[in-house]
Amino acid sequence: MLNRRDAVRRLLDDRGDMLVVAGLGQPCFDCFAAGDDPRNFYLWGAMGGAVPTGLGLALAQPDRRVMVVTGDGDALMSAGAFATVGAEAPENLAICILDNERYGETGGQVTHTARGADLALMAAAGGVRDTRTVRTEAELADAIGALRNGAGPQVAVLKVAPESEPGSLPPQDGPHLKRRFRSAALGVEDK
Amino acid sequence: MDDWRDGIFEAIKAAGVTQVAYVPDAGHSRLIERSIEDNDLRAVSLTTEEEGVALLAGAWLGGAKGVLLLQSSGVGNCINMLSLARTCAFPLVMLVTMRGEWGEFNSWQKPMGATTQGHLELCGATCYRCDRAEDVRETVESAFRFAHYTNSIAAVLLGQRLIGAKVFEEPAAC
């Protein structure tokens, strides 16, 4: 099983002009631990919101890579959004799901991925072009290449260890996160 | 007089919208068709209305403006996701076709129809009701202005009297 912190660090390393949307809970902490960047948009709530937020961003910025990093619980809550991603088919959208088979942030209760649900199959069934489940380091290297450079939409489900990592809390102030993102990504200074 | 539905379309274009997110309602069908036909608009069909709230937050992060088309029952699907718009002060314009009121035949539409405005207001949205065709375009224009300038949620409630109550020829079986 993969280590989530290590996987996310490698995914975001030397990221160029990539834009990142992080799903609530531990995926946010993993992205922050990999190195804060104003072009990271951290969701501290809005469960089920990471994938559709990434989709809207990808459609608005078709020439830049948009990376959604989120958890299995968040992705299960917005399962229908895979079909919307499949239908819109943005080539610049990649979704990395850190699947610990747990609702880690709320005490580690098992999710349906521990009981037979397969998020890569669900994404494929929604029409997402390229989907994979990743269990080994060798597969991870390929998956990172696909997530960063492969024609999208891409979904990679990383089977990660269930243990929680040390706390690493990004800024929480919503208007600040929004403003700094637009400033860094678009050069827009909101009033 | 011009059709109010075209007035909404013109107000959307004038506001600089490029993403039109929707779960269909009969009252929005013309607007949806015109959005699909327009090459400068991306009409995004959703599986549930809450996706649209998040989609348009992402659009704004990417410098694009949007609008969410839904019927009153869909407001119930949005509630927790509206915390994203509210907490981060994302501008959001929702055009809500009302059911469960004027001439309604389907009792299942009543619970959300009767509470749509209350739910939206509790979620921090400012609501503008529209029951007369001549008010529609101006109301939609002002909703965009309000949302975009004050970074907030504006909902236009298009009354069932305006839209025309859905009529079924057979005694309603559904």
Ligand SMILES: Cc1ncc(C[n+]2csc(CCOP(=O)(O)OP(=O)(O)O)c2C)c(N)n1
């Ligand atoms: C609508 C809603 N329901 C429940 C919660 C409580 N909650 C917060 S984080 C979380 C678990 C998220 O699980 P996952 O996406 O798999 O992330 P992990 O922490 O396991 O990496 C839950 C259930 C919430 N914040 N919002």
Ligand SMILES: [Mg+2]
């Ligand atoms: Mg999890």
